[in-house]
Each structure stands twice: as structure tokens, then as C-alpha cells.
Amino acid sequence: MRLGALRWLRDRCRILGRDVLHYSELAQCQVEGEKVALRSQRGILRPRQCRYPLTITTSPKNPYGDHFDPGTDLLRYRYQGDGWTGRLRATENSDNQGLKDLIRLRWPVAYLHGVTSGQYLVVAPVVIVDDDPVTQTFGVCLGAGLSAYEGLGDVSGAALGQPLDLPWQFDRQRYDAGVARLVRHNEFKARVLAAYRFRCAVCHSDESPLIEAARIAPRTRQIRLDVRDGIAMCPSHRTAFDRLLIGIAPDHEIRVRPDFLRRARTAGTASPNSLLHVHGTRLWLPADPAQRPRADALSERFGDFEFSARLNP
Numbered sequence: 281m282r283l284g285a286l287r288w289l290r291d292r293c294r295i296l297g298r299d300v301l302h303y304s305e306l307a308q309c310q311v312e313g314e315k316v317a318l319r320s321q322r323g324i325l326r327p328r329q330c331r332y333p334l335t336i337t338t339s340p341k342n343p344y345g346d347h348f349d350p351g352t353d354l355l356r357y358r359y360q361g362d363g364w365t366g367r368l369r370a371t372e373n374s375d376n377q378g379l380k381d382l383i384r385l386r387w388p389v390a391y392l393h394g395v396t397s398g399q400y401l402v403v404a405p406v407v408i409v410d411d412d413p414v415t416q417t418f419g420v421c422l423g424a425g426l427s428a429y430e431g432l433g434d435v436s437g438a439a440l441g442q443p444l445d446l447p448w449q450f451d452r453q454r455y456d457a458g459v460a461r462l463v464r465h466n467e468f469k470a471r472v473l474a475a476y477r478f479r480c481a482v483c484h485s486d487e488s489p490l491i492e493a494a495r496i497a498p499r500t501r502q503i504r505l506d507v508r509d510g511i512a513m514c515p516s517h518r519t520a521f522d523r524l525l526i527g528i529a530p531d532h533e534i535r536v537r538p539d540f541l542r543r544a545r546t547a548g549t550a551s552p553n554s555l556l557h558v559h560g561t562r563l564w565l566p567a568d569p570a571q572r573p574r575a576d577a578l579s580e581r582f583g584d585f586e587f588s589a590r591l592n593p
């Protein structure tokens with residue numbers, strides 16, 4: 281069941297061509313004809329078919345302060361329930377106990393990293409490697425590929441309660457905190473794409489596997505990029521935006537560089553990617569104003585576009 285659910289997650293991401301899934305997509309998980317819950321209001325989820333937790337989630341607002349340890353790069357995942365929750369202390373909570381058991385068992389789980397409302401970046405399989413009662417966190421790192429676990433037999437059946445007999449090479453994973461790298465690498469793109477619902481903001485194309493996150497200020501030295509620093513675009517429009525062939529005015533009107541516009545008009549191309557079709561239209565924006573492009577970045581970039589237009593009359 282555990283491997284079946286992890287396999288389902290992997291396959292769903294492959295089919296959709298993205299590793300961000302919406303809550304409603306996660307709710308469709310079925311293994312051997314049975315629905316398996318992957319996400320609930322709680323951070324640590326143990327579906328009724330499993331004896332131990334199957335997924336851990338950081339919500340987009342991250343109220344519990346899950347973070348990456350700068351020393352080891354391990355994901356530090358907060359215990360469920362900070363301090364006293366009802367009559368249970370955090371350390372005695374059964375979900376926390378489940379994760380502690382998984383350290384010993386070495387069974388894999390999936391990490392769902394919230395990027396924006398209802399959208400989660402899927403990182404799987406991951407393993408719980410340690411538990412720190414002082415900071416009240418678990419250490420989480422990237423597990424081996426699913427195929428490696430598949431070779432070990434049924435993780436949830438016959439071996440119930442037994443630690444996985446992993447080959448020695450698996451111990452190397454303790455030093456490879458790939459979760460931090462994966463999340464850092466994918467988070468900006470995931471946030472931008474989710475905000476724009478996997479559509480190009482210029483032409484509305486929804487070929488989701490192809491949609492990219494264009495940086496509004498491409499030369500920025502900023503390390504942590506915010507959703508407001510990017511715009512989702514198809515490859516043609518991203519390239520055109522990067523090369524200043526299209527500009528986005530502060531009022532969100534899309535302009536094509538005049539020399540290109542003239543050339544497109546002369547050629548009279550009917551291609552749907554033609555820049556001719558987008559000139560004078562408006563950028564398609566996320567519904568949430570807090571996710572829309574930063575006005576100062578946009579206007580600075582538009583200044584570059586106008587400069588480029590003057591150089592290419």
C-alpha cells in the first residue's frame with residue numbers, strides 16, 4: 281500500500297508533466313481499487329490502510345516553522361502539536377510517535393511542500409532520519425529511488441513492524457539532504473506556475489508540461505525569489521520576454537517591439553505563437569492580488585524594453 285501510493289504520486293506527476301499537485305488531484309489517489317488519503321488538515325497523515333504515517337505536509341503559510349538546517353541541509357520538520365495539544369504533549373502525540381517508528385523502520389514517506397493555496401510540491405520518497413526533542417523537529421532527507429524499495433518486497437505487508445533491510449549504500453542517503461536542494465530549486469517555479477494555474481500569462485496556453493516561470497528581473501542577485509518576481513509563460517513568450525521582444529507595461533498591456541511587429545505584419549503569419557496576436561492584449565493575472573507581479577520590477581523591466589525598442593527602430 282505504501283509503495284503503491286508513492287508510485288501513484290510519481291506516475292501522476294509524470295503524466296501531468298509537473299511535480300506540483302492540487303489538493304483535488306491528491307484526493308484522487310487509489311491503490312488496488314481503494315482510495316488512499318494523502319492530505320488532511322493535519323501535517324502528519326496516516327491513512328486508515330497504513331499502520332504508520334504515509335505523508336508529511338508543510339502548509340503554504342508554514343505556521344509551525346518547518347525549515348532547512350543550514351548546517352546539514354536536512355529538512356527540519358516540526359513535531360505535530362506545539363507544546364500541549366489537549367491532554368497530549370507533542371512528544372507523546374501518536375502521529376509523532378509514528379514518525380519516530382519510521383526512523384527505526386526506514387520506511388519511505390512522501391513530503392508535500394505547500395507552495396500556494398491548495399497546491400503542493402511533491403517530494404518523494406523521503407525518509408525520516410532523526411528526531412531532536414530540543415528543537416521538537418524531525419530530520420528528513422531524500423530516500424532512494426522507488427525501484428530500490430520495490431526490490432525489498434512488500435514494505436507494508438509481510439515485513440510489518442520490521443526495519444527495512446537496506447543495502448549498505450543506502451546509508452549514504454543520511455548525508456544527502458536532497459530535499460532542501462529539490463525544494464529550493466523547484467519552489468519558485470512551482471509557486472509561479474500554481475499562481476497562474478499552469479497557463480501562459482501572455483497567450484493563455486495551458487500546455488502545462490511546457491510552461492515556465494519567467495523572471496521579471498533576470499539579472500537579480502536575489503537568492504530567494506518570491507512568486508511576485510515571476511510570470512508563468514510558454515517557451516516562445518518566455519524567450520520573447522527574456523530577449524526584450526515583448527514588454528509588459530505597468531498597466532499590464534503587452535507590447536511587441538515595433539520592428540518585430542512590422543516584420544510580423546508583413547509576413548502575415550497565422551501561427552498561434554505569433555507575436556502579432558499578443559500585441560495590445562493584457563497580461564492574464566492570478567486572481568489573488570498578492571501573487572501578481574511586483575509593480576516596481578515590472579516597470580524597471582519595461583524601461584529595458586523601451587530602451588531596446590529605441591535601439592531597434
Ligand SMILES: [Zn+2]
Pocket residue numbers: 480481482483484485513514515516517
Ligand atoms: Zn504563451
